[in-house]
Amino acid sequence: MRLITPLTFIIFLLFSITNVELTSSKDRFRIFIRNVASTFHANWRQHFVSERPFVKNRFKLTNNGTHYNSSDFIYPMILTVGSCLVHRNLKVARARYNFSITYVDILNMDYDELPTDWAYENKNTARVACRQVLKSVRQKRLFNRNLIEIISEKIYKAWIKRNAHRASNQLILPYKYLPENEKDKDRRAMLIACRLYNELHLYRYFRTTPIHLIEPSIE
Ligand SMILES: *[C@@H]1O[C@H](CO)[C@@H](O)[C@H](O)[C@H]1NC(C)=O
Numbered sequence: 001m002r003l004i005t006p007l008t009f010i011i012f013l014l015f016s017i018t019n020v021e022l023t024s025s026k027d028r029f030r031i032f033i034r035n036v037a038s039t040f041h042a043n044w045r046q047h048f049v050s051e052r053p054f055v056k057n058r059f060k061l062t063n064n065g066t067h068y069n070s071s072d073f074i075y076p077m078i079l080t081v082g083s084c085l086v087h088r089n090l091k092v093a094r095a096r097y098n099f100s101i102t103y104v105d106i107l108n109m110d111y112d113e114l115p116t117d118w119a120y121e122n123k124n125t126a127r128v129a130c131r132q133v134l135k136s137v138r139q140k141r142l143f144n145r146n147l148i149e150i151i152s153e154k155i156y157k158a159w160i161k162r163n164a165h166r167a168s169n170q171l172i173l174p175y176k177y178l179p180e181n182e183k184d185k186d187r188r189a190m191l192i193a194c195r196l197y198n199e200l201h202l203y204r205y206f207r208t209t210p211i212h213l214i215e216p217s218i219e
């Protein structure tokens with residue numbers, strides 16, 4: 001085996017320190033996104049239920065439902081998506097006459113239960129929010145109404161880009177023409193990112209100040 005000279009060792013040490021720092025800040029950022037995505041989904045469920053107290057489920061098509069065991073689909077039901085067989089857990093359904101079509105009840109699933117395609121949506125929204133919030137706190141921006149609107153618009157624009165193929169025409173409006181309740185969804189993503197930035201003490205790892213929100217929260 002070749003002897004490691006002190007110089008190589010020092011270079012190696014320097015390299016690994018930088019590497020550790022890089023990975024750990026990347027990991028912190030990943031944790032930040034995960035927490036924001038999960039809280040954003042929980043927050044959406046809460047708002048959805050309080051705005052529509054009579055709606056008990058919201059089944060949506062998923063492209064990742066093949067791993068469910070077919071013999072667990074036992075309850076025949078008519079859902080908003082059509083005639084289905086519902087899984088024992090009541091959170092997954094299959095079209096009665098075509099078992100390759102699977103729906104999941106996103107209203108009754110925690111973030112961790114969501115299939116990858118639906119978790120992906122939340123995660124992307126969270127990623128844009130986290131990136132913008134971190135960038136703004138690093139630039140020492142004032143977290144006022146104006147900044148909330150700027151970031152919410154960016155979150156919305158990124159959403160359009162991902163969903164242009166399936167959004168209804170009403171939602172393809174530019175941000176400023178959206179109804180307030182639609183804008184609130186994007187604002188909440190941003191505000192959740194601000195709150196969690198402080199709660200997870202991320203300002204320590206990213207060496208910034210905590211975020212001081214000037215506007216009252218609408219979460
Ligand atoms: C589908 O979901 C399962 C279980 O949640 C997961 O392990 C798998 O990676 C997913 N596959 C795809 C293609 O998304």
Ligand SMILES: *[C@@H]1O[C@H](CO)[C@@H](O)[C@H](O)[C@H]1NC(C)=O
Pocket residue numbers: 069070071072
């Ligand atoms: C599906 O469930 C049935 C009945 O509970 C069981 O016998 C079978 O092994 C399961 N199949 C798989 C692939 O898990």
Ligand SMILES: *[C@@H]1O[C@H](CO)[C@@H](O)[C@H](O)[C@H]1NC(C)=O
Pocket residue numbers: 098099100101
């Ligand atoms: C069942 O659904 C799949 C996916 O949408 C589709 O590709 C397939 O043609 C359907 N099968 C039948 C028999 O309708």
